[in-house]
Amino acid sequence: MAESTSAKKHLETTLLVPALRRKYYAESLSQTTGQKICWCSNGIPSEILDAFGINAVFVENYATVCASKRLSSGFCRAGERAGFSQDVCGYARILMGYLLGGTEAPEAPYGGLAKADFLVVNSYSCDSRMGWFATMQRTLNIPLYVLDAPYQPGGGCMDEANIVYTESQLLDFVTFLEGQTRSKLDREKLRAGIDLSRRSADIQTEIYEMRKAVPSPMSAGDAYTVVWPGMYMAGTKECDDFYARLRAEVNHRIVNKIGVVPEEKFRLLWSGLPFWYNMALLNYFEDFGGVVAIENAYFRSEKSFPPQHHDPIKDMAITSTIKRPYAGDLEQRLQLTLDIVKDYRIDGVILAYNPSCRLMYLLQPELKNALDCHGIPNVNIECDMADERTYSEGQIKTRLDAFIERMLVLRK
């Protein structure tokens, strides 16, 4: 196996994540209680699955695990051999390589994934997920549920028809899950899960707010790891405890002025997804006295929308219709990053062009134009988030060195 290139973590709480992750995969593999296993896409409200006692496996995460263990070349190659174009999402190619690669695929981390009983994908984030899950359905020949909701380019929409449709789809989803599990939805349990995940989400928002501090208490190298419980264990006590602990540690660092680097010379924003196979690149700037203080993927600046209705499904329909990720108007989305630059006292922006993540990739050039227009130094690196064959260490570091030099000259 290739040498590890994981990021150096600066916070102790971050170091808890690998164990949580291992446990998460081990539990789904070893469960003997007859719990149903559902492979799902990010963005599926796992609180509903939890309320049914369904074991949710978020396969996108597994793809990043494979990438971080430097197995993406092997899995991607196997996926491509099965006929999937190099254009399609690196995560999907890894997973399809895992499913169809046979002996040609590398050994699967954590002993592989628990066998799925059914699949669930959401329609409102990207095309790739829809294509990928439809493909898995053909491969595995198990039921696929598409959770549909309006896209809303305006960012939010109070339009009654949108809410009604979203609710109808959530109810339909519940019916599907009732059929799969032969049980009824426990609405009380769902309500409790939603409340808990709201609380953890708000702590995360608080932590984002705290990261405005100078010197930076927590860099992107930690941040890309600590989003994990919030994404995959939302609505659990473990998740909530994790963020409470993280908040305390970040606070402690701020109070005692413990920065990521001893003497902070510049602060960067990472735009787009990181390169999961080389997270150490996020620490690269630290040798120059720089820190990736913030990242715009997964970023949240607002508290969660307060409950709107006693019925948890209705509540989800309303709140999710009003606030849906990725759905912002282009200008709003650009403004969000410009605001981050200002609020987090950012000196320069690294634009990660991840060609196979169309959703993020398509936005980057306009973001670059907006940054240029505001005189904010930036550099773009075109590398896939998952397929490490697109990465060229020498070229990238030469580019970053020149960028840092130019940025520091400009600042004087």
Place this chain on the structure above:
Amino acid sequence: MDIKLDLLRQNRHDMARLWKKETGGKVVGVFCCNVPEELIYAAGMLPVRLMGEKEEASEADLHFPSNCCPYVKRSFDQGLKHRYDYLDGIIVPNTCDMVRAMYGTWKMNLDIPFAYFLEVPQRISPRGIEFFRERILDFKGGLEEWSGCEITAKAIEDAIETYNLNRRLLQSAGRFRQDGLLSGVECQNMVISSMFMPKDEHNRLMGAFLEEAARRDTPPLGVRLLISASMLDNSDFIRLLEECGGSVVADDMPAGSRYFFYSVNHSSDPFFALAERYLVQVPCPRKMLPRDRFEFIKQVMEETGAEGAVIHNLKACDCHLYEYPYLKKMLQDLGLPVLFFRGEETEAEQETQRDDIEAFIEMIRG
């Protein structure tokens, strides 16, 4: 006659300007096969499908990265190069990531008085049709508010009638192509010209054209091909196939059968009928669970006696690229040889494609 059809595409901007001058009406640019153009037509406006040119997308390169859909990028490039300055509005449906991204980019970079985003549900269900009906009503409301004129029930009924006639004529053209009365190129040029001409005018043109074609002597057909493609907004690729000895007798493409198969049902609720036609009947891989799509392709293939299938997917077209390995397998299992291209739609690309196409045709001929 073929040359004339080709010229129509070239002259489309002049034609639209002239129409505008003569009628004083508004011209509206649309993307994809999910916009119920009937409503635009009923509002007295001219819907035109946005298309690109095979030239360097030098302007759009500043707004979109390299590995993205060349069709949408080139269409936007035309906008930036002021070739679409006569547009009064654009209608962009929620059909794919790239089209959605283009909606924001177009709005931000080009001065467009009216930009409407039409929500399209991604899951086909009775509730989805109902929801799409609501969105279509909202779209109608948007058009009325913008133009200040009511779109009457009568106008909608007439528009549906005119559009259905156009579909029937294009379906006839499809059958003519099967029998060798029309070439695949001619048929494709008809579809493309229908996408930017006023439908009543196009109906007259087609009527005359088909009448003439019906009297032709049928030349022997080449190797009968089915083409499945993401977006081909010109007939160059089909011309290449036919130059190499193929005859395109059937297609599964947005600028092809997806535009003209299935008419809008007569119904007391035209909005429901439109929702059904544009959501359920358009066999696009983005919205259907692909198995149904495969049934459609299988049926077309059997009806037309295709001897080989050519799949042409534009680069970075996720919706089609995910489906490809299974589509290929399905066709091969039916005994059909398959040739695949991931196209970038450049002039240079045609030469390498020609090599493979010639080999493919030779292989089928045995």
Place this chain on the structure above:
Amino acid sequence: MICAGIDIGAVNTAVVVLEGDRITGSRVLDSFEESLDPRQVTDLLLEKSGIRWEDVRAFVATGRGRNGCTFAQKTGSDVACQARGAYWLFPSARTIMNLGAEASRVVSLDQHGRVISFATNDKCAAGSGLFLDSMAHLMNLDVSEIGEFALKAGSAIEVSSRCAVFAESEVISHIHKGESRENILAGLHTAVADRIFELSCKLTFMPDLVLTGGVAKNIAVVKLIEKKLGTPALVPSNPGIVGALGAALIARSIRE
């Protein structure tokens, strides 16, 4: 009856003259080295073989430049000509891998030598003959010797990039690190063989395997492909003329 075939490739031009069932003359010219057009190449070969132009009953052209060939009566695709030539040489051939300067292709045949399916590489350079040429140049070696060098490696480096330009920068960084030429070359050859193998995965592989094209002269590529596929490869003594031979055979069948 004398028939001839010409294969006008991206780099090389090959001509084959066929008399009955016998190859009476063949010539491969590197169009970079000698600025001869296809006509002149043919002139030279015919002169050397003592054949007059008017004795050639039929002429078929193949290769990327085939459509510019004015003296051919007919053209044939690379796929058809490679298949024809390889099957004539080895009637047991069921899979042909044609490894050219720019293009690689894999062709499946049935027992009668008919093409059942084929796959061509994308236009990317990594995995092609020109890529190996430029890598040989980078390491100050002649392309004819790099295969031998690669076989002497202790352990192959890992070339992870799928892009030729990136691969080049990876190689340079290995040179700077002091990695041996043998190990670097072994890694590069593995990458090339992987590419070709991946191409072959698009088809159902059946032995016997025949390798044609200039790259088939590279012993390391041949060995690596054999290992990947777990089957020995048949390599003609002059793999660069197989396309032209196929064209000549097609020419002969026009006259028959």
